[in-house]
Amino acid sequence: MNATIKLEKKHFPVLLKELVSIVSPLYGGTFIDCTFGQGGYSKKILENKNNSVIAIDRDKDVNPTAEVLKKKFGKRFSFINSTFKEINQIEVINKNIKAIIFDLGYSTNQILDYSKGLSFNSKGKLNMRMGLNKFSAHEAVNKLDEQHLRNIFKYFGDEKNANLIARKIIYERKKNFINTEDLVKIIDSSYKKKYTKSHKSTKVFQALRIFVNQEISQIINGLINSFKILPIGGYLIVVTFHSLEDKIVKFFFKNYSEVSKISRYLPDSQHKKKLFKLFNKKPIIPSDNELKINPPSRSAKLRYAMKINDEENFENFLKKFQTLIDIENLYLKI
Numbered sequence: 453m454n455a456t457i458k459l460e461k462k463h464f465p466v467l468l469k470e471l472v473s474i475v476s477p478l479y480g481g482t483f484i485d486c487t488f489g490q491g492g493y494s495k496k497i498l499e500n501k502n503n504s505v506i507a508i509d510r511d512k513d514v515n516p517t518a519e520v521l522k523k524k525f526g527k528r529f530s531f532i533n534s535t536f537k538e539i540n541q542i543e544v545i546n547k548n549i550k551a552i553i554f555d556l557g558y559s560t561n562q563i564l565d566y567s568k569g570l571s572f573n574s575k576g577k578l579n580m581r582m583g584l585n586k587f588s589a590h591e592a593v594n595k596l597d598e599q600h601l602r603n604i605f606k607y608f609g610d611e612k613n614a615n616l617i618a619r620k621i622i623y624e625r626k627k628n629f630i631n632t633e634d635l636v637k638i639i640d641s642s643y644k645k646k647y648t649k650s651h652k653s654t655k656v657f658q659a660l661r662i663f664v665n666q667e668i669s670q671i672i673n674g675l676i677n678s679f680k681i682l683p684i685g686g687y688l689i690v691v692t693f694h695s696l697e698d699k700i701v702k703f704f705f706k707n708y709s710e711v712s713k714i715s716r717y718l719p720d721s722q723h724k725k726k727l728f729k730l731f732n733k734k735p736i737i738p739s740d741n742e743l744k745i746n747p748p749s750r751s752a753k754l755r756y757a758m759k760i761n762d763e764e765n766f767e768n769f770l771k772k773f774q775t776l777i778d779i780e781n782l783y784l785k786i
């Protein structure tokens with residue numbers, strides 16, 4: 453039998469205690485919650501009367517929760533239905549921004565809403581759009597060529613059967629459009645082993661979710677644009693849920709937190725300056741207690757840093773992940 457995650461009906465905000473211990477010394481200003489979801493982080497921060505929250509979410513289904521917070525907290529809370537890549541469009545002058553927070557991934561509510569098709573337990577037409585998307589998984593799976601599909605599965609899902617799955621998709625879709633159940637069957641038939649540790653569709657579904665929601669360019673530009681609006685002394689806090697996300701966040705913080713000498717013969721002015729003070733080299737992970745209450749939190753990793761310099765040049769960050777950005781840009785061929 454495949455091991456599947458048993459999802460609770462309620463969304464538990466992950467690493468909430470840890471988040472509070474990081475942000476509470478900063479209380480008395482504005483916090484930007486880039487991934488509002490069920491509002492777990494925003495509500496907690498708003499409990500302190502000296503705080504304001506500007507929340508962002510791409511999924512309009514969170515609007516009713518945002519309305520409740522608007523009623524309760526008045527001017528201290530505002531909500532924008534947008535993607536966080538556009539964070540630099542927020543007017544931040546005189547707002548006393550203290551921290552920008554990302555809790556990446558999906559909420560339990562989104563996974564359990566089968567009309568969104570984020571789960572391999574969904575039925576019918578492929579979807580996977582979280583909101584404000586340019587295309588769906590239906591278009592990606594039924595229109596992209598074999599090589600593109602293979603790259604998506606390989607690079608975004610680390611799927612070892614990427615070649616075979618892509619080939620089978622091209623063959624099967626000649627007969628009919630491929631829907632969610634068809635895709636699960638194709639993946640299942642591509643595995644020689646009958647039993648696997650996690651559900652066989654996990655990796656391909658993750659890869660398609662990343663591609664459809666353009667998550668790589670969202671994270672990369674979200675981090676860069678957050679840096680642009682964050683004042684010196686402000687904190688950037690990021691919770692990731694899979695290794696690809698964490699790799700990007702880890703590189704961003706580590707690379708710009710170390711004074712790396714390009715050459716010892718260059719004058720001091722040309723040495724790269726630190727942009728952040730990094731607090732923990734290792735990420736903060738959920739406690740045993742949290743894992744017991746909320747098992748899906750097991751892959752969460754929190755990294756955070758304080759901005760200490762305004763000079764920016766993110767060329768090598770973009771260069772490092774250019775292959776992934778190029779794969780996401782394949783959507784232009786749909």
Ligand SMILES: C[S@@+](CC[C@H](N)C(=O)[O-])C[C@H]1O[C@@H](n2cnc3c(N)ncnc32)[C@H](O)[C@@H]1O
Pocket residue numbers: 463464465466486487488489490491492493494508509510511514534535536537555556557558559582670
């Ligand atoms: C893990 S949930 C956040 C849960 C939240 N911290 C809480 O306590 O309820 C992630 C949320 O981020 C949103 N999201 C994901 N990517 C986004 C993006 N690029 N821009 C804006 N919102 C995004 C999703 O729609 C989802 O509601």
